[in-house]
Amino acid sequence: MDKVYNHKEAEDKHYKTWEEKGYFKPEINPDGKPYCIILPPPNANGDLHFGHAMFTVEDILIRYHRMKGDAALWLPGTDHAGIETQFVFEKKLQSEGQSRFDYSQEELYQMIWDFVKQSHGKIQNQLKKLGYSLDWSREKFTLDPEIQKLVYKTFKKMYEDGLIYRAHKLVNYCTRDGTSFSDLEVIHEERNSPLYYIRYGPLVLATTRPETKFGDTGVAVNPNDERYKQYIGKEIEIETVLGKASMKVVGDEAVDPEFGTGVVKVTPAHDFTDFEIGKRHDLPLKQVIGYDGKMNDHAGRFEGLYVKQARAAIVEEMKEKNLIEKVDEGYMNRVGLCYKCKTILEPLPLEQWFVKVDSLRNEAIRVIKEKKVKIHPQVFETHCLQWLENLRDWNISRQIVWGMRIPAWKNKATGEWMVTEGDSPEGMEWEQDTDTFDTWFSSGQWPFVTLKTSKDGDFEKFYPTAVLETAYDILRAWVSRMVMLGTYVTGEVPFRNVLFHGIVNDPYGKKMSKSKGNVVNPLELIEQYGADAVRFALVYGNATGNDQSLSYPKLDAARKFTNKLWNMARFIEMAEKDANQEFGVNNSLRDLKEGTKLKENYEWIEKAQNLIDEVTKYIDSYQFNLAAERLYEFSWHEFADIYIEDIKRSTENESWVVLKSIYVILLKLLHPFMPFVTEEIYQKMSGHGESIMIEKWPSI
RNA sequence: GGAUCCAUAGCUCAGUUGGUUAGAGCGCGUCAUUGACAUUGACGAGGUCAGUGGUUCGAGUCCACUUGGGUCCACCA
Numbered sequence: 001m002d003k004v005y006n007h008k009e010a011e012d013k014h015y016k017t018w019e020e021k022g023y024f025k026p027e028i029n030p031d032g033k034p035y036c037i038i039l040p041p042p043n044a045n046g047d048l049h050f051g052h053a054m055f056t057v058e059d060i061l062i063r064y065h066r067m068k069g070d071a072a073l074w075l076p077g078t079d080h081a082g083i084e085t086q087f088v089f090e091k092k093l094q095s096e097g098q099s100r101f102d103y104s105q106e107e108l109y110q111m112i113w114d115f116v117k118q119s120h121g122k123i124q125n126q127l128k129k130l131g132y133s134l135d136w137s138r139e140k141f142t143l144d145p146e147i148q149k150l151v152y153k154t155f156k157k158m159y160e161d162g163l164i165y166r167a168h169k170l171v172n173y174c175t176r177d178g179t180s181f182s183d184l185e186v187i188h189e190e191r192n193s194p195l196y197y198i199r200y201g202p203l204v205l206a207t208t209r210p211e212t213k214f215g216d217t218g219v220a221v222n223p224n225d226e227r228y229k230q231y232i233g234k235e236i237e238i239e240t241v242l243g244k245a246s247m248k249v250v251g252d253e254a255v256d257p258e259f260g261t262g263v264v265k266v267t268p269a270h271d272f273t274d275f276e277i278g279k280r281h282d283l284p285l286k287q288v289i290g291y292d293g294k295m296n297d298h299a300g301r302f303e304g305l306y307v308k309q310a311r312a313a314i315v316e317e318m319k320e321k322n323l324i325e326k327v328d329e330g331y332m333n334r335v336g337l338c339y340k341c342k343t344i345l346e347p348l349p350l351e352q353w354f355v356k357v358d359s360l361r362n363e364a365i366r367v368i369k370e371k372k373v374k375i376h377p378q379v380f381e382t383h384c385l386q387w388l389e390n391l392r393d394w395n396i397s398r399q400i401v402w403g404m405r406i407p408a409w410k411n412k413a414t415g416e417w418m419v420t421e422g423d424s425p426e427g428m429e430w431e432q433d434t435d436t437f438d439t440w441f442s443s444g445q446w447p448f449v450t451l452k453t454s455k456d457g458d459f460e461k462f463y464p465t466a467v468l469e470t471a472y473d474i475l476r477a478w479v480s481r482m483v484m485l486g487t488y489v490t491g492e493v494p495f496r497n498v499l500f501h502g503i504v505n506d507p508y509g510k511k512m513s514k515s516k517g518n519v520v521n522p523l524e525l526i527e528q529y530g531a532d533a534v535r536f537a538l539v540y541g542n543a544t545g546n547d548q549s550l551s552y553p554k555l556d557a558a559r560k561f562t563n564k565l566w567n568m569a570r571f572i573e574m575a576e577k578d579a580n581q582e583f584g585v586n587n588s589l590r591d592l593k594e595g596t597k598l599k600e601n602y603e604w605i606e607k608a609q610n611l612i613d614e615v616t617k618y619i620d621s622y623q624f625n626l627a628a629e630r631l632y633e634f635s636w637h638e639f640a641d642i643y644i645e646d647i648k649r650s651t652e653n654e655s656w657v658v659l660k661s662i663y664v665i666l667l668k669l670l671h672p673f674m675p676f677v678t679e680e681i682y683q684k685m686s687g688h689g690e691s692i693m694i695e696k697w698p699s700i
Numbered sequence: 701g702g703a704u705c706c707a708u709a710g711c712u713c714a715g716u717u718g719g720u721u722a723g724a725g726c727g728c729g730u731c732a733u734u735g736a737c738a739u740u741g742a743c744g745a746g747g748u749c750a751g752u753g754g755u756u757c758g759a760g761u762c763c764a765c766u767u768g769g770g771u772c773c774a775c776c777a
Contacts, residue, residue, distance in 0.1 A: 379704075563737070
């Protein structure tokens with residue numbers, strides 16, 4: 001053996017062999033208990049970021065269960081990531097001086113498809129470099145035809161069950177990206193929004209959005225507000241910059257008498273609260289802002305101005321006409337921004353497909369409360385339930401091309417809708433909706449659509465899956481949706497356990513992001529420290545679910561650990577040369593224990609038994625950090641520092657057999673954490689088996 | 701405005717049913733070693749476990765409050 005472990009040489013070689021020999025397939029343990037993890041599909045629009053290296057936790061579980069003899073399946077896949085990908089692609093187009101408007105829907109789709117294909121190759125390479133024992137023969141992509149078909153089927157079923165409806169409602173609309181978003185995709189930010197006190201006939205009201213006044217169809221006050229009771233139900237005459245108008249005053253509980261003057265203008269077409277008020281009092285919807293973000297013809301001479309310009313111009317004129325009583329310039333409020341481009345979102349009325357969430361949500365809450373789905377660490381269960389309880393109907397229409405086109409057709413003559421499982425209806429009068437599904441509508445079905453379209457029998461065998469492991473930041477967007485949709489479609493929960501890992505920040509504790517330029521590609525670190533060291537460093541010293549900062553000292557410590565393990569093997573090899581024989585390995589600790597005559601051997605066997613017991617318990621309870629710490633501690637400070645130092649004085653052959661046997665146990669226990677170095681050592685040792693990867697997990 | 705998490709050695713963090721002198725990595729000090737170890741080993745310094753009060757025979761661990769930091773959620777015009 002060389003003096004130093006060379007990870008670069010070992011890693012690619014072993015991964016290739018493992019894959020070729022079919023070790024990643026569950027069929028390697030044909031009679032084993034099914035154990036399945038579906039890889040959270042990375043977005044197929046670029047490289048993996050460093051946080052994805054936390055999937056190491058899944059590989060640990062899979063390798064551990066495979067060694068325990070389970071039919072372990074880790075199923076890989078990628079997500080088309082609708083708006084995310086289209087956004088990345090549009091930026092790319094932009095940098096080439098082009099725009100999405102230069103292409104037809106079909107052309108754009110094809111171009112993004114090609115782009116995604118390239119990304120896919122990079123992602124697959126990264127996952128392999130990390131040593132992940134994924135069954136590539138079962139790989140899936142969200143836009144695979146057979147996956148789409150199942151998603152369509154779900155949509156149709158939901159439509160028939162009355163869980164999908166089409167409605168003209170307010171949506172969060174990004175006038176820059178040209179699409180609506182779900183509530184979840186809106187980010188709120190504190191902004192300075194001057195509060196204008198506007199004269200409205202006999203009343204004064206406060207608003208941050210004077211430009212929407214052309215869309216006002218009423219004025220609201222709190223019904224218990226003594227100051228304004230007299231006006232409720234009356235029409236008031238008001239002066240506007242576009243001339244006189246009359247407005248109905250309504251009483252509504254949503255109005256807070258303490259805020260501003262206690263009077264609110266009601267603009268049902270451009271404000272969520274106002275939309276609700278309008279519905280309660282039968283106020284009409286009057287849209288004054290278009291989907292291009294400009295004022296429309298209801299705004300008179302302000303038509304064609306962008307919202308911001310219009311606001312300034314209108315305020316100017318209102319001041320001239322003395323319609324503004326005062327302005328609170330320093331007023332701060334929270335505005336909704338597009339989470340991709342940070343444009344202020346406009347609430348705009350649009351006809352969209354919605355998921356009625358009531359029954360789905362209640363069922364999801366039930367299975368979580370009844371522990372049919374167990375969430376670890378426990379605290380995330382609270383988060384999940386809290387979100388589910390506040391859930392509102394889910395807008396699943398997106399006005400983008402990159403995604404699954406919604407399988408709904410409108411009759412040009414009658415306007416009625418027909419939903420199919422993807423097939424076009426007969427006849428020329430049907431026109432397909434141009435919108436696509438929210439990405440999460442398809443990824444929310446991931447566990448069952450993958451298994452149902454995989455090898456025959458996979459669904460029956462592996463569903464519900466054992467564990468869903470992912471970063472906690474997509475608990476709401478993804479995990480909750482999977483529980484809802486999976487339970488609804490299959491009648492069974494999608495997974496028995498959910499396990500959350502934390503975020504990996506940069507060395508200074510700051511979130512890694514492309515705009516900050518502090519992202520680290522896992523490949524760089526693998527190159528430098530070796531995949532095993534990267535994996536080990538991520539697991540060691542960090543409790544499950546907690547965030548961590550990338551630590552170079554820790555990576556270095558982990559790399560030294562791989563080298564230490566290597567040198568233990570060299571020591572044994574050297575001893576064998578000196579003794580001019582190969583020491584045997586006995587895999588049965590019990591036999592060894594019964595056979596030994598020496599007290600110190602007996603004691604070391606007991607220590608090994610304890611170690612197996614502890615590590616097994618820690619993995620079973622998802623305490624990977626404790627398992628890693630215990631293995632590190634034992635290997636280095638007990639096995640190397642004490643055991644090996646002591647045995648240097650021994651001439652007993654039996655002692656060497658015990659030592660070597662315990663060393664092999666150590667390698668096996670470490671294999672899920674550090675697959676490459678353990679395999680490389682194992683292959684180099686005398687009397688080794690085919691691969692440590694398919695060896696049996698040590699037992700007491 | 702709600703919810704939630706965190707505060708433990710110089711730094712980064714472990715410490716899951718409350719139980720003997722509170723742990724690791726890195727860093728630091730002294731010595732040894734280059735015949736497994738591109739190094740490693742031995743020994744060592746270093747903590748009123750944020751603060752206050754409480755429950756308990758016993759609290760870093762449970763409860764309340766305070767202070768400082770983070771995250772998430774929310775339709776305040």
